[in-house]
Amino acid sequence: MKTPLAAVTNLKVHFPIKKGILARTVGYVYAVDGISFEIMPGETVGIVGESGCGKTTAGMAMVQLTPITSGTVQWKGRDMATMNRSGLRALRREMQLIFQDPYSSLNPRMTVRQILSDPMDVHDMFTGRQRKERIDFLLDTVGLSPGQADLYPHEFSGGQRQRIGIARALALDPTLIIGDEPVSALDVSIQAQIINLLKRLKRDFNLSLIIISHDLAVVEYICDRIIVMYLGKIVEAADYASLYKDPKHPYTRTLMSAIPVPDPARRTRRIILKGDVPSPINPPAGCRFHTRCPDRMDICDKQEPAMQRFNDGHTAACHLYNNTYADHSHATPTKGDNP
Amino acid sequence: MIKNILQSNLVYSFVRDISAIAGALVLVVFIFCALFAPVLAPMDPYDLTTVELSNSLMAPAWMDTGSLSFPLGTDDQGRGILSTILFGLRTSLMVGFSVVVISSILGIIFGMLGGYYGGILDAFIMRTADTVFAFSTTLLAILLLGIFQSRNIWTVVFAICIAGWVKYARTIRGSVLEVKENAYITAAKSSGAKDFRILFRHVLPNALPPVFVLMAVDLAVVIMLEATLSFLGVGVPITEPSLGMMISIGKNYIYAGMWWMVLFPGLTLILLVVAINLFSDWLRDEMNPKLALRS
Amino acid sequence: KSDLVIAVDSPPKSMNPHSYNSDANLSYMANFFDGLLQRPAPEGRLAPALAIEWTRKDALTWEFKLRKGVKFHNGNPFTAEDVKFTFERMKDPEFSKFLNIANSIASIETPDDFTVVFTTEKPVPWFAETMHQNFIVDKESSLKRDSGDYNTKPIGTGAYKFVEWVKGSYIRMEANPDYWEGAPVFKTVEIKPITEDSTRFAAIATRQAHILSGVPIPMIELIKKNPAIEVVSRPARRAIYMDIGNKPGTPFADVRVRKAIAMAINEDEIVSTVMRGQATPAAQVPDTATIGYDPELKRLPYDPEQSKALLKEAGYENGFEITIAGPNDRYVNDKQICEAVARYLARIGLKVTLDVKPKSIFFDELSSNKHDFYLIGWMDGSYDFGRSAQLLLHTVDPDKGMGVYNGAMYSDPKLDEMIAASSAILDREERKAALQAINKKSVEDIAWIPLHYQQDVYAVSKAANVIFTPRPDMWIVAKEIKR
Amino acid sequence: MDKNSSEPVLSIDNLKTHFFSRKGVARAVDGVSFDLTPGEVTGIVGESGCGKSVTALSVMGLVPNPPGRVVDGRILFHGKNLLDLDIKALRKIRGAGIAMIFQEPMSSLNPVYTIGNQISEMFRLHKGYNKKQALAAAVDMLDRVQIPSPGKRVNEYPHQLSGGMRQRAMIAMAMSCDPEILIADEPTTALDVTVQAQILDLMHRLKDDFSTAIQLITHDLGVIAEMADQVVVMYAGQVVEQARTRELFQHTLHPYTRGLLASIPVLGHRTRGMDEDLVEIKGMIPSLHDLPAGCRFSNRCPQVMDKCKNHLPDLTEMGAGHQVRCWLHTKGRSA
């Protein structure tokens, strides 16, 4: 087996909650609480889950922009924690980010040219004449005209800004791009443009991509493998086809059924969850989904389910599939949820 | 950055705002007068050899007892009010601008460091700021100047700056906290940039606009504060009268009917402050992101 | 409402009669307390008060016979014990600023209840002359009360009893019906200190006060025009002068330079414009009432040409740098006078710097002898030039307490001798001659440049129907105000 | 119109709402007409900025003025033109006759009052309840919208509730006086899909219970497909297509609507082998200050014709209540 490009092992990120003048820690936000996954060169991985489940935090922790509480992130087999500051800075060149909000991710006081040059300055790349060519190339790649290089971000539409953000991510010739909800702030018609662009880039540049999103449909469209997160944990991970055809975890099923399908002919019986997403400050004991789970069993609030491996690469963490406790009436995936 | 300001619709809206134009115009005229006071003024009120005591307390030129050589009359020392106003404007503006520049620089540095790094540094800076703010710039300046053995224009500037930096620090800290949440800061970090570069290239330019507004307002406040200090007798020395000093000398003469000693410097001061306020009102509206979004 | 309301320019600082030796504070005290002697209006000649007669037995011994039947406001009888106690307490810096006179006393004898004999350490010719301002306190109550009470609630033998002191607002007093001079005319009196000039003026303009002391100069003419108000003024004892030194190595060491400076100042113009006529040019520092005043002395004439010539002669053709110092909140128009002087000196080619500042700082600097040339005023409470000469003219000598206020460090051995010799002279006429000689020499050697005597200006509301006679020391003594 | 439905409770007729600023006139709503029917959901879809919210605000009489103003058209509510009513009469209708809920559940509730206070305000104002009755009614309402332990929640402030609960509280407030019309302006956009499902479900049931006419504004065609009985598609201030929901999705006529439908990634498409690129609508929505003379979609339309660039097509009835504004379909008729 090839070495993965990046491997995350048992990653935990807990944010302390501070109070008072002495800023004593009174508790933690368990934003990411022990997740493991890896990404192969050229692979596209999607991370989905509800708001606040730790998707962004996981992404940020991978590029060391958020302090890691425990666990390791390995880059091409090397533990990033062992690198020094300058080594890390150099490595940042290889992993780049695309941000969720096209409005706040570009410095409003810099022209597109400055925005694209800035990272090159930092790494002393593409100096002199090369610089201009590179910028023209980047703009062309993301579908903007080089003539627009001296405009300011506010002179672009949301979709165009997101393209600038993508161009910046490409500027340093990265190996891995992490897109943090790259399309969720965009209008539907623009969203399609960006999704197509990302697919194209992946093909053309042999990039590895991590796409973070709350929209299963978007992720399914671009990704090879999909990871479903709930409250800081991975509940299910699988090949896109496998996940879609045979979702194992009740949460994944709920998520799928909740997405409105633009076809009035296929109005379906949805799984309506009770209650709200619990807080990551004191996550429920046992399985974190048990408070809302339609297939809840006695064991669920007592014991945390282990990750179970199904066929090649499909894993899920749910007591339904634990043979000792399995109650087969529940184990049967609810048919008819999916068209 | 300058280009950015120019090409925004700041200029556009400015041209459309009559009161802002008027304010700016008055301000420019005043600054011009202050700069060229030695050339413009009919006499040098500080040149001891030209001031004649025998000319003291003359009424403005258009009144019976007035003389053409002193268009706005003279004060108790025989200095022409007009000339003294021109020179006084100089002192007032000099104090105003020095304080604003010095305290904004101090405030920006402290505020930016505190806001960006947070933690103990921030706590320390902000506690200090709270304490100083509680006392108010005015009170601290009065106390300090009351204690200083000798006073000159720079001790006045110093005394005001001691507390003056606080509001800048608070403002800039607030906007740094906001700016640093923006994804483009994370983007800069993720490109491997060092702190220094992030601070000065990305954070500062975006955190600065509210400070411009504050500076404009503060200029007016400081000029008035200096006048107040002069009134209380702890301001600039009499050898360098400011507008405030002129008013506080003149106030003893209003009842005696020599209104010109208060009226003209008073009007000048009010006009100056109004002008700055008009200008900064406009600036404030323009730089308020919520209002500016309408473009 | 009080029968009589007086607005004055400075607030009382304490109700302890010895806590402050400024006229402003003593003026309040004179209503509640009596000294052994007093100086009634208009001329301020020494007159009996709690003592009915006094004699200088020898160079060091003074005897006072006390008035009988006087009672303090709390009912305690006044006796020699109280006098002895008073002067002993005056030696304690915690209670007194009158250390100077108190420390000069070696012993106090009380042969009987109504006789006091003072023996001084060394001859103090003006000992009796100060007895109008050393107010006598009640021994019994003073010992009993804590300092807070003692400093705020005066108990004396004076014509008025203390009623209430609301700090910053007013002092109320009521007539002492048993006063030994007979009860005063006004039953209730209120004194309101108002420091801000324009506000003080507003007080009389709006009939909130009957008498106003310290009328701001610019408003005099205005008040004169007001039919309801009358302006009362009198020459003050205080002389305003420029103090100048003769430190070797400075231009001032040359008497010609000092003379040039003196002749450059146009005092008449200062009097007419800066002082709006409310001052009299002075040829010397002591005033007419002071022993040592010399009617023969004349001012140097105003003559800038001669000044320049003198400067040239002294080798300062191109002038030199000079700093004019002075207070800006002490005397009438002090800072304006400094400015005017600066201007005159600039005209004869000196490079002038003005350095005026609040009195607290200025006097502080004086005692460190920082200034060579400054404006200051002087009025000797003792009416004896000898004491003034010791403080102002004598070479600075802190150990002996000489030249304490000789800030410019003028020094002349001859003059020092004359001053030392004068203090042993007992005979009044002889003493007068000796002091006049000192005075004359100081003027001729330009040890100082007298400018003018101030004029004290008061405004009196006509509606109040009061007869007010100003005193030379500016005190407002309510018992002297009549209907 | 669909003949089966009952009389419309609200009909908007040629509504024009413009914004006047120093940059010129923004024709945010430019001749919009549609009807609301009791017990039905009318969905309004369109890209951001196409005038959906302004249409709703115009109905409520809440267009920010200045800079905005309704310049033309009629809004008939029970035969009365709302635009002619004075503020007093309008106030009686607001809340009681027509209620509205807004997109952002956080900022739509006043942060300094308890939700109980804010809901009971409706009862006191429109039903004259006293404080106690109103509060009891508020608790009742919270219960109806499935907020757990409503007795406790009434005394909480908006920031103490989760986004979904806030939106439910908003719905409770809007429904409290049994309004005939509920205007919901993107009620679920800020919410997670699972919570969105809860809210949509709730609205469905409330509609059936009260037979309220709901105007549902959204940009999500999925939500429309789930919820709406009738759909109005807006583009740059105008209605471009309008039909019964099934009809619209099955017989899409306008190229914009078609583009919109094709550009949405649909769950399962790729898995089922439809792994081609999404269809993009190229280009950008035109500026409202500077609209093209002809069809407003002409600069992005894949089937654009010369005529489209200069002549604005009318909204044309294509039968069975299906109306479309496009020369592709109008050419025969308009000639």
Next chain:
Amino acid sequence: MGRYIFQRICQGVVVLLAVSFICFLIFRFTGDPVLMLAGKYATQQEREQVRIAYGLDRPFYVQYANFLGNALKGNFGKSYISQVDALDTILERFPATFELALTAIFISLSAGVLLGVVVSIKPKSLVSRLIMAGSLGGISIPTFLMGILWVMLFAVYLEWLPPFGRGETVQIGPWRTGFLTLDGLKHIIMPALTLSGYQLAVILRLTRAGMREVLSEEYIKTAWSKGLSPFTVIVKHALRNVLIPVVTIAGLSFGELIAFSIVTESIFQWPGMGNLLLVSIFETDHPVIVTYIMMAAFIILAINILVDLLYAWLNPKIQYN
């Protein structure tokens, strides 16, 4: 809540300590009180005598330690000038300043908020424009000039109001109030108006800005859509939200008010602490200055804590625990 207050009080004590130390440090190097204490005619020897009597010869830290020790007992030393307990001297003046400041705050808050609301409702009307112009005047005319002009107009020419002082006062226990007599009330009008002028203009402008912002909030749209009357929408829904920052800023600028009361008091001969401070500064009366500073710091800190609590009360989002 209790914990929070306790924390704030601890913080306050630290601040007071720092303040006192800095005062001491400054005084150590400026001005020699002995000159004041010993009197004009004192000889060197007499000065030394005084220096020892007041403990001014001892090392700095000893003096400071003494001061602190005494201050804990409520003893801030004696005024060099009046020889009376400095704290008493200040406390005696406190009611006057407090009543003046209170009246001024009351005027500026009530009038400022009211006018601010009026202006924000109809920003383009003539009345609003006049009010705005007037507020610009309020900001631009220096307090001292305004005070003098008031006196000239209302006291000297129109003779409607007394020109200076507190008028008749009533002593209630340790408190001397001017609120209970007509004369006292008449006397407070002009100084309070003068003192409130600047604050009023600032509050008016803050209110206006706040209203402008709040009126475009979603929840105001919600309120309108409920059919509420304009009065309810503006007063109940908008104003409460505007008041949160306005009250906070008004409270925090209490220090400014105290500072300007120095000016106002000196013009109107108002027998308050500010008047005393000015005299003390010019007379180098260090104990009184120190006490004043400590007192001012104390009041300001106390007000800040109160404002924080008020803020928490007005704004349900803030909870101190």
